[in-house]
Amino acid sequence: MSRSAHPAGPRHADVLPEGHYTAPADDLNALDPKVWAHTVGRDADGVVTVGGIAVTQLAEEYGTPAYILDEADFRDRARAWRTAFGTDADVFYAGKAFLSRAVVRWLDEEGLNLDVCSGGELATALSAGMPAERIAFHGNNKSPEEIERAVRAGVGRIVLDSFQEIVRVAHIAESLGKRQPVQIRITVGVEAHTHEFIATAHEDQKFGIPLAGGQAAEAVRRALQLDGLDVIGIHSHIGSQIFDMSGFEVAAHRVVGLLKDVRDEHGVELAEIDLGGGLGIAYTSDDDPREPHEIAKALSEIVTRECEGARLRTPRISVEPGRAIVGPTAFTLYEVGTVKPLEGLRTYVSVDGGMSDNIRTALYDAEYSVALASRTSDAEPMLVRVVGKHCESGDIVVKDAFLPGDLAPGDLITVPATGAYCRSMASNYNHAMRPPVVAVRDGAARVIVRRETEEDLLRLDVG
Numbered sequence: 001m002s003r004s005a006h007p008a009g010p011r012h013a014d015v016l017p018e019g020h021y022t023a024p025a026d027d028l029n030a031l032d033p034k035v036w037a038h039t040v041g042r043d044a045d046g047v048v049t050v051g052g053i054a055v056t057q058l059a060e061e062y063g064t065p066a067y068i069l070d071e072a073d074f075r076d077r078a079r080a081w082r083t084a085f086g087t088d089a090d091v092f093y094a095g096k097a098f099l100s101r102a103v104v105r106w107l108d109e110e111g112l113n114l115d116v117c118s119g120g121e122l123a124t125a126l127s128a129g130m131p132a133e134r135i136a137f138h139g140n141n142k143s144p145e146e147i148e149r150a151v152r153a154g155v156g157r158i159v160l161d162s163f164q165e166i167v168r169v170a171h172i173a174e175s176l177g178k179r180q181p182v183q184i185r186i187t188v189g190v191e192a193h194t195h196e197f198i199a200t201a202h203e204d205q206k207f208g209i210p211l212a213g214g215q216a217a218e219a220v221r222r223a224l225q226l227d228g229l230d231v232i233g234i235h236s237h238i239g240s241q242i243f244d245m246s247g248f249e250v251a252a253h254r255v256v257g258l259l260k261d262v263r264d265e266h267g268v269e270l271a272e273i274d275l276g277g278g279l280g281i282a283y284t285s286d287d288d289p290r291e292p293h294e295i296a297k298a299l300s301e302i303v304t305r306e307c308e309g310a311r312l313r314t315p316r317i318s319v320e321p322g323r324a325i326v327g328p329t330a331f332t333l334y335e336v337g338t339v340k341p342l343e344g345l346r347t348y349v350s351v352d353g354g355m356s357d358n359i360r361t362a363l364y365d366a367e368y369s370v371a372l373a374s375r376t377s378d379a380e381p382m383l384v385r386v387v388g389k390h391c392e393s394g395d396i397v398v399k400d401a402f403l404p405g406d407l408a409p410g411d412l413i414t415v416p417a418t419g420a421y422c423r424s425m426a427s428n429y430n431h432a433m434r435p436p437v438v439a440v441r442d443g444a445a446r447v448i449v450r451r452e453t454e455e456d457l458l459r460l461d462v463g
C-alpha cells in the first residue's frame with residue numbers, strides 16, 4: 001500500500017500497523033457512557049465536564065496530571081452493589097483498588113464493609129472512622145504487629161492465608177484475651193480472567209491454602225482446635241477483570257464441597273462463604289461488564305443450589321469488589337506536551353504523567369481509551385500511542401487508540417476508568433510527584449488526596 005497517499009501518517013483503517021485496536025469510532029467526540037463516570041459529558045463549547053465542572057477549569061485550579069473522581073458515580077456504584085446483595089450478604093470494598101479517608105466515609109455512609117491488606121490501609125480505615133467490625137484484614141504475610149493491631153482494634157475478620165498464620169493469629173488473639181473471627185483463604189484450582197477461566201489451574205501461587213491434597217481441610221481442622229480463633233467461613237478469590245460467571249460457579253462448587261466435608265468431619269456448619277472480587281469493568285467500548293444485580297443473582301443462585309445439593313444451610317455470602325466500584329468513577333486528566341508522527345507507524349502523544357500514575361499498561365498490557373477533552377474536533381482520526389514522560393520506553397499509558405488528527409501541545413486529554421489500581425500503584429519513578437485525586441460532586445470540586453510536592457520528596461531524603 002502506498003504511504004505517499006497518507007503523508008501525515010496512517011490515518012485510515014486500511015493502513016494500520018500491527019496492533020490490537022478497534023476501528024476509530026464514528027465520532028471521536030462522543031463519550032461512551034460504558035467507560036465514563038455517570039456525570040461526564042460535554043458542555044456547549046465541547047469541553048468535557050464532570051459533576052458540572054469543565055476539565056479546563058479543573059486543570060487550571062489543580063494542575064495536570066490529576067485523577068478526577070466523580071463522587072456521585074462512586075456512591076451510585078457502591079449503593080448498587082449494596083442494594084443488589086441485600087441484607088443476606090455483605091459487600092466488602094477492596095481498599096487496595098483505591099483508598100483514602102474520604103472514600104472510607106462514603107463507604108461507611110453507603111453501608112459497605114471494607115477489605116484492607118496492610119497496616120497502612122488499616123490505619124487509613126480506622127482513622128476515617130470505619131467501625132472495626134466492618135473491616136476484613138487480608139494478606140499473605142501480615143506482620144505480628146499488623147495482626148496485633150487488627151485484633152486489638154476488633155476487626156470483623158482476619159483472612160488466614162497459611163498454616164503459620166493460623167497459629168500466629170491464634171496466639172496473638174489468645175495473649176490479648178480475645179477470640180478472633182477468621183476466614184480461611186483457600187485456592188480451589190480455578191483461575192479466571194475476562195472471558196475465560198481455567199478450572200484445573202494449578203495452585204502454584206502465593207495466596208491461600210490449596211484444596212488439593214486435603215490441605216484446606218487440614219487448615220480448618222487445626223484452626224477449629226485453637227481457642228484464639230472463631231472460624232466463621234471459607235474465602236476464595238479467583239481472578240481479576242472477570243466477565244464470565246462460570247469460574248465462580250466452579251469455585252463455589254468446590255468451596256461448598258469443603259463446607260460439606262467440614263460438616264461431616266466436625267459436625268460444624270461454617271456460616272460464611274466469601275467469593276472474593278475480580279468483577280470486570282469497561283476500559284474500552286469492547287468490554288461488556290455485568291450489572292451488580294445480575295452478579296448478585298447469579299452468585300446467590302449458584303451457592304444456594306450447591307448447598308441444597310450438599311444438604312447444607314446456605315451460608316452468608318460476601319463479595320469483595322474493588323475495581324468494579326472505583327474503576328469507572330475516575331479519569332486521569334493530562335496535558336499534551338508533544339505530538340510526534342512516525343510515518344507508517346503511528347503518532348506518539350506525550351503527556352505530563354505516565355507510568356508513575358498508571359503502571360497498569362506496562363505491567364499488565366492493560367487497554368485504555370482516551371479522548372480529547374478541552375475541545376471537540378472534526379479532524380480525521382489518527383492512530384496514536386499515548387506515552388508518559390519517563391525515561392523508559394515501556395512508559396505507555398494507552399497503547400493503541402484514535403485521537404483527532406489536529407491534536408496539539410496544550411490540548412487536554414482524558415483517560416477514563418483509571419479509578420482502580422492507578423493512584424494506589426502510583427510511584428515516584430524519576431522523582432515524579434504523584435498526582436492529586438480531586439473529587440467532584442454537584443458543581444463543587446475538592447482535593448481528597450493532594451498532589452505531592454518537592455518538599456514531600458525531599459522530606460524523606462534525610463541526607
Ligand SMILES: *Cc1c(COP(=O)(O)O)cnc(C)c1O
Nearest residue numbers: 094237277278279320321322323
Ligand atoms: C484484589 C482483591 C480483590 C479485589 O479485586 P478487584 O479486581 O478490584 O475486584 C478482592 N479480594 C481479594 C482477596 C483480592 O486480593
